[in-house]
Amino acid sequence: MxxxxxxxxxxxxxxxxxxxxxxxxxxxxxxxxxxxxxxxxxxxxxxxxxxxxxxxxxxxxxxxxxxxxxxxxxxxxxxxxxxxxxxxxxxxxxxxxxxxxxxxxxxxxxxxxxxxxxxxxxxxxxxxxxxxxxxxxxxxxxxxxxxxxAAQAERRAAIGTMAAGINHEIGNPLNIINTKIQVFLTAVKRGFYHEKPKEEIVQECEAILNETIAQTNRIADITRRLSNFAKPSKEFKPESVNIPKEIEEALFMAGHDVELDRIKIKKEIFAQLPDIMADRREIQQIFFNIIRNGAQAIEGQGIITIRALSAQNGKVHIEIEDTGKGISDDKRHRIFEPFFTTKGAKGTGLGLSIVRQLVWRNKGEISFRSQVGSGTTFILEFPKGV
Ligand SMILES: Nc1ncnc2c1ncn2[C@@H]1O[C@H](COP(=O)(O)OP(=O)(O)OP(=O)(O)O)[C@@H](O)[C@H]1O
Ligand SMILES: [Mg+2]
Structure with missing residues (x-):
């Protein structure tokens, strides 16, 4: 060990x-x-x-x-x-x-x-x-x-499976832009705007251009997030990290990897949650891996609940609970081991070993409770930032 x-x-x-x-x-x-x-x-x-x-x-x-x-x-x-x-x-x-x-x-x-x-x-x-x-x-x-x-390879593998989803995510807004412009140009060709007042044409153009801006912003956002996630982790860079924001990022990334449509995401996040001092991308990777595991443990419909509160002991306490199949007693002590997986070729078994390493590096603690047949909850604690 x-x-x-x-x-x-x-x-x-x-x-x-x-x-x-x-x-x-x-x-x-x-x-x-x-x-x-x-x-x-x-x-x-x-x-x-x-x-x-x-x-x-x-x-x-x-x-x-x-x-x-x-x-x-x-x-x-x-x-x-x-x-x-x-x-x-x-x-x-x-x-x-x-x-x-x-x-x-x-x-x-x-x-x-x-x-x-x-x-x-x-x-x-x-x-x-x-x-x-x-x-x-x-x-x-x-x-x-x-x-x-291996941590780097795992990140690349996650990006690989995400690529298909991302493709769709970028393809959609591009399609919207393309269709709107095509429809307008066809109408122009057919003389539809011949008799129309100038104001109406300007209005129509404005609507198309505004939609184009909105959709290109969406594409830019997706590529920014992806490249943020993909950058190789160099040195540890602690900064003030806003937990709800990173949970959103992780959900966004996980959504491309496992279909989150079949899963209801519930958030119970304390309004005045303090920031923590940590490496932002590592915190994202921690949430991403735990959420993805939760989603993979749920067959069909289910719920992932994310709770975050400021605990009395000066720590930020986060729970990620799933209604998945749970972890049996004979596997409990092995899940953090590198390369331990029950997912065959679909898993590398590195997710949680890396998660734990990153949690420790960010001065946090990780534990879990689980009941076979009803679900698993991962518990994270990080010291509040100053
Ligand atoms: N939320 C969960 N519910 C049930 N089992 C879990 C959960 N999280 C982890 N496990 C168990 O722990 C094992 C190890 O998890 P880990 O994230 O390290 O690897 P993996 O998910 O199998 O592979 P990878 O993360 O590389 O895709 C899993 O194969 C699974 O059996
Ligand atoms: Mg995993």
Whole structure:
């Protein structure tokens, strides 16, 4: 079971652990950026320069890739110290030793550690423990990267199934505009406006142009929303988020994916609901996934109720309830697992694992209650924004 899924969290906790146990003057973790094939400093302690990168031409990188062994400045037991070229690269990191993060035969990153503040040298025992840590770190980092990529793929898949709906949504207003103009032009051709007073013709044109503006606005709105949803999530960007507005956006997006016509949407939203500080697009994605799951759990007609209120504990409390088939006891503990799905090829099983990760990232909590045959309620709580 993967408990920590977020790369930031994994790296943060590892550096903290190293700092608290070994007390080095400096430490840092470098991760391979596959796009430009560079190793970038991801997080560090005690290093002033936060933008250090290493290319694959770096002597240190070449050494780590080839040997799969730690690079040490000074000899430790059987391990000899590195040559002056590597040593000078390491001094840029104030490093006494560098541990490779290997996944199979690939160098996915490395950990650099400075001299200990106690001035004691690193020992063979230290190295044994550190190499074990590097092994588990490699797996955790690779898992987190996979899940981040999967989140992106899932978003793309959702957009794919939405595309048909969007096509219809844009096709409709275009048809309306086209028909109105065609009718007018045909009438002109047939001499219908020959005898008519000028005012009437202007009025007719005005009506068509106003309709055109309304319909093109509708198209612009749809494309804006879609591109908003589709943008790859880069860094976490907290801002003041208005919950009812994001619920509307999520309903709009979900409406293209599952037919919401057969489902009645009820909203019970507290009028003075405070905003929360969160990443707006992530909040949208959370609502979208939960609403979509609810709709998919309902066969035929049903109701999705969305409640939002300001709780006494300083939190915004949101419930999304469906009248779907419910979650049986043997599945309750598995629904947040990545790739757990009961929908066969129709589901990736990533929806809720991503939802939970995003909820946590936005300082929220998620839980649910469910009764087989009558429905499921997901409960979200986020701290009020300041
Ligand atoms: N509202 C719900 N009612 C009943 N079962 C649910 C509900 N939400 C989730 N589940 C169960 O939890 C499983 C995992 O949900 P999750 O959203 O992670 O994946 P998925 O919906 O199967 O696939 P994807 O989200 O990628 O389309 C679902 O397959 C379903 O069995
Ligand atoms: Mg889902």
């Amino acid at each position: 993967i408990t920590k899924l977020n790369l930031d969290e994994i790296i943060n906790s590892t550096l903290k652990l190293l700092d608290e146990t070994l007390h080095p003057y400096a430490s840092g973790i470098f991760i391979l950026n596959k796009v430009d094939d560079k190793y970038q400093l991801y997080q560090s302690y005690g290093l002033e320069d936060k933008n250090i990168t290493f290319t694959s031409e770096s002597k240190l990188v070449i050494f780590l890739k080839k040997s799969h062994q730690p690079a040490v400045i000074k000899q430790i037991d059987g391990i000899s110290g590195v040559n002056p070229e590597i040593s000078s690269e390491m001094s840029q990191l104030k490093a006494a030793l560098v541990l490779p993060l290997m996944l199979h035969d690939d160098l996915i990153g490395f950990i650099s550690l400075g001299r200990k503040k106690s001035d004691e040298d690193y020992t063979k025992d230290d190295l044994d423990v550190l190499q074990d840590l590097a092994r588990t770190e490699s797996i955790a980092v690779a898992n987190a990267q996979l899940l981040a990529e």
